Amino acid sequence: MKLLFGNKKDDLPGRLKRQDPAAQKIFYDRNVKKFLSVSRSYISDVYQAEDCLIKAFCKIFTNIESFRGEGSLEGWARRIVVNECLNFIRSHKTVFYLDDIHPEHLKEADDSGLSADFDAQELLDQLPDNYRMVFNLYVLEEYSHQEIAGLLNISVTASKTQLFRAKEKLRKIYTQQQRTLSHEKS
Amino acid sequence: MKKANHTLSEQIRKQMDDRETVPSRDLWSEIESQSAVKNSKPSFNWLLTAACFILTFSLGAVLFLNQENKPAGEPEKMAKTLQKPAVQRSAEHGVNEKQKGLIVEIPEQKTTTENISAAVKNDGQKQEPQAFIQQEELPVVRQNSTQVIPELSPVKPEKTIAQADSVRTQVKKKRYVDPSTLLFSVEHKDAIQKSKGKSNVASIEISGN
16 A cells, blocks of 8 residues: 555655645654754754744745755755754854864864763753854755855855864763763762 | 764764654644645735726726717817908908908907998897807808908918908907998098008098098
8 A cells, every 4th residue: 555655646745735734744744753853953942943843844835836856855844944943043143153273273083982872962952053053064964064154154164163163062071971970970 | 084083973963863852742733823824815816806907908998989089179169260360361451342241250340340230220239149140150251261262362471461460459459449430441441551551550631532
């Protein structure tokens, strides 16, 4: 039955373009948890992240006609969620970007040997907004520095600097968490 | 290269990719309500717009056609007013009785001639229906004008222009014409014409004749 339904020409994107409420509910049920996790990675407050997600879903259903079938529908919708989160941060907070470090000095530290016993969400929540946005776009969404610079309206150097500082900050936070855990165990 | 040097980043990415967050409240009802609000906006009614356009164009067409079908009363009036100065020009030449008839048909002079005829014939009741008399004689003017115009053609244009001006001034200035003066001018027309010469002023010695 799934194969039959999957081979139908009238699949989910087609039904969504016809504003089929049942198709919209199916799409929502499939992606709400994942998209909320994405939204939550940008916005530390859960309720604000959910508000952004509601707006993102409305935009997805409204602008479904602009989806041309290039790539997956989920990837296209995820970009809408990310943009909605970025707009929220820029509208509610003042974000500063510094590019005071020369690109030659942006050398990544060796993170090998780190244990996986940590909560990534907690680490991200402790990052400043400007660091978190660049880190998420580069690491989680796999945007290039050029794309990030265009999206955030900053220079490529600023994007690289923010990423470097974000990783340093995450390393520090991780180290502090590990020390706290070791003290608690002892 | 990238993956080897960013272990912490890789682990964070892996955790976030596998992570799913359950909503704290019912988001679908809120999404539905917001979508319903957007869909409830009145859509553009093409039929109503088309009907408005058709009505507007039809009204414009009706008004345009009405303007074209208006009766041409004004051109006839213009012809009458143009004929009157032609009549006035022909009156000053002082030719035959046909031109007299044209002189008689000038509205203000008409009344005086009618009064003279009434005085001569002891018939003063014709002063009142001046409008009717004028209206009756207007067709006669038209008939006579076709006959008079060839007779007027040898007259020089300078005199006609000057005479036309003098006639206009006389008409404007003299609202009430002295019947005796008018009668004298008719009886001694030749002498008056001779005394004028190039000017518009006539001088006649009454005692001479």
